[in-house]
Amino acid sequence: MELQTESKIFCSCPNRFGEKPNTNVCPVCLGLPGSLPVFNKNALELAVKAALALNCQVAYYSKFDRKNYFYPDLPKAYQISQYDYPLAKEGFLDLLKDGHVIRRVIIERLHLEEDAGKLMHDHEKACSYVDFNRCGVPLMEIVTAPDMRSPQEAQLFLESLRRILLYTATSDCKMEEGSLRCDANISLRQHGEKLLGEKVEIKNMNSFRAAFKGLEYEINRQAEILQRNGTISQETRRWDESQGKTYEMRSKEKEHDYRYFPEPDLPPLVLNEAMLARIKKQLPELPVQRASRFIEELGLRPYQAEILISSPALANFFEDTLQHFSEPQIVCNWLLGDILRLLKETGQEIEEVAFTPQYLAELLAVLEKGDISGRSAKEVLEESFKYGSNPRRIIEEKGLAQIDDERELSEAVSQVLIGNPGAVEDYRGGNKKALTFLVGMVMKQTKGQANPKIVMNLLRSELDGEN
């Protein structure tokens, strides 16, 4: 995962995506002779935050090491990483389904490292090009234990992890920009066997969807081999999104003797309880806790809570609305219904729209008071969502407020009764449905603004009273 810092991990170049090639660089991230790294404090704090959110033991002592290998996108021919003393160890992440923990995934380690550059290939000219802009972007690597049992669980893990990182604002997790990447190891186990089979590593799965498809493909591939009594060899394979297949990577790319050794240019990190406590204090409530609070304290259903906490912004919107309108179930219904639909239609995220929790609360208050009709409320919501305008003003401008004034309504009722003698007769003749028709006519006369309850009462007393 890329950490959401302002500058790179070991230099002051901006940590930004999408610049002109080789312009977002300096002597340090280019690894020019004589340059030296200086560690970004914010990268440390964000990683500690993420580690705490993942229930990890943050190490009191950790250090950087050099991982040595040659590749054109690696300017120093070594990557500054963490080897035997990672920043954090032994955490876990619970996977939730319908409000229940279905699996606890152990996090073995969490460490910091720098990103490499980007390579582009030109097959016709038989050459490659290097853009070093991404060099030195701070990365946090998480290694889990072999705890997930299916591609579904893997996907759920990625989603849950993403949520935590978003909640803690440690990474923006934009997969399309490469800020969340994953490699996965898969090994199958025959029924009745205790030991797992040989493990195969899959690289280059650059979206949640790709991770799911890649794993599914690989399980089938391995299962087929095993059914044919074949053997699985330990190898690294590459997911090809366009082909929907995994391919074995060339043996040369696998030949590794990284010659890790302590990075002499960076003194170690020594953290103490006080520093950790200070960072811990900054941790927001995490998704799982939030969901259970929504269920237990606010009475939401598990599936509702799960959708609400899927993004911290959505859950915040929900709670902010409750500040002004304290009916959780109603707010939730509106959020999960019309608002999610509108977001989907416009392709926006909740944090991007001008519509605010205050607006939603106001709208719901007006509706509850009966000042507008349910149908009008939906109309106002769409309008307010689209233009970010105050619902009260929309109601005013469009004249959508309900008419509660009995005198005003009596007039309309009299006119309708005069204009529809047939229906009056039907009603009196015992056809009670004719009342609904008459209410509709009054609504029409008042352009839908009449309070239907009052109209109903007025009609009844007019019709029944004459009896």
Add this chain to the structure above:
Amino acid sequence: MTVGKNEVEYVASLARITLSEEEKVMYTEQFNTILEYIHMLNKLELDEVEPTTHVLPLHNVLRKDLVKVSTQKIIEQVLEEAPEKEKFLFRVPSIIE
């Protein structure tokens, strides 16, 4: 512990250096002389000794997360030094064999 020619070849390949046959022989011989000298360290009792990776008692040397953009001049000179380039990119022989 002595070093053979194949180990020198392995190390040369890890270090990405091509050696001629004569060089392989020469380095094998010199490595053995140097390693023999180095092996005097084997006589020391070191099990209980902590390694020194940094002589200074420094830790947590951190910088503030502030952005400073390189000047155009630096960027230009960096590209100026490229053995081969195209526009703003460094060019290398194809990686995909």
Add this chain to the structure above:
Amino acid sequence: MELYELTACQAANALAKKEVTACDLTESIYKRIAAVEDKIKGFITVREKQEALSEAVQVQDSLEKGDKLASLRGIPMTLKDNICTLNLPTTCGSKMLQGYYPPYDAHVTEKLQEAGTILVGKSNMDEFAMGSSTENSSFYPTLNPWNQHYVPGGSSGGSAALVAARETFFALGSDTGGSVRQPASLCGVVGFKPTYGLVSRYGLIAFASSLDQIGTLTRDVRDCAMVLDIIAGHDSRDSTSVPREKENYSRDLEKSSSSFRVGIPRECFGQGVEEDVKKAVKRGIEKCQQIGTVIEEISFPHNEHALPAYYLVATAESSSNLARYDGIQYGFRSKKAENLHDLYRKTREEGFGPEVKRRVMLGTYALSSGYYDAYYLKALKVRTIIRKDFEKIFEDHDFVIMPTSPTVAFAMGEKVDDPLTMYLNDIFTVPANLAGLPAISIPCGFSRGLPVGLQVVGRPFDEKRLLQFSYKLESLLQVKDIKPDIAEVGQTDIS
């Protein structure tokens, strides 16, 4: 007397008194370079004279405007060619970086520029600072000013020879295992390696990062203190630069406080040390006694283990530090490569000299899978032992005195084919690097017309007292005014 013969301090005083101008000094240095550089070959790059002179004019202007002066304003100087300079190529003595212009100045380059010193060139060195004779330069060897059949030492041999030959008022070098002190000893000048972390390494092209430290080569101890005043101090771009209050080393230099206690390790006067070297160093030690210094023979039990540990640590780090020279971003790229695989191997085969290859491979071996514990880790543990040896010694001694080098300068070509014998030159200098301690080499006598250096090692960050003591010792030794006699161009070469 020619101006180039002055020490940096004397020249600065003459400037302050308006007896000379910065241009006069610069002219004088260029005149000297023109006269003797062919015999010394201490430079890789000499800066255009006009450029240096125009800088001298500017400095002179600011001098006359009564600008608050740094003490060495207007003094011409030289940097070792592994210190980055924006306006001059920085080659590290290697074909790999021939013609390479770094896009930035090293911290020390900036500091010296701010102080108004005038850069005249970049000095020759063993390729990537690997060597003890400057014969490993990719370009040409530097010759010892005292006898041009002999080596000047290394790897800062160019800097040492230029100071000795009066082609520069002072020079900077880098010291990873003795690369400032050993050539200073062999060339009869003062060479000082500060405590690790005192001078920023930002812009010093790394050989072995945990050992490298920029040092000074000067004509005497006072010049050394004055240069140190400029280059020492915290730099936030180097994470191993120590944040501490800046000291003034040249002030009160002559005020050596009370009497000091000095330890003389008996292990440093045994086999393999030339008799004349022992004699000259012992003479220096006797002089100390005359001024009330307490001299005690002590034991430095692991001295002999320092060298093998050093060669493991230094080569391992260098194998990683030098991996970046792959022909992709800058520097040399082999023209014979057809694919990426070849590009790496051929670039490094053609771009590196034999000693660099030897050390890079040795270091790769020491770190490689299965050997890490046996070699690299072991060396790190020996480092701890060496540090503890020193800590113990410094519990009741202020300084340690030993020879800088076991021999005086040796003949060109004498040790080229025998790496281990060459490595043994560093036997007394590497302990200070392993422990990160400040150490100075001061000329203390001669053997067969070649200078001998005496080394004083001090406690971490005890530079001030170390230099005060060295200053006093230097004045007692009375050898600093003996200069090499180099036949100038046009004179008959009688050697």
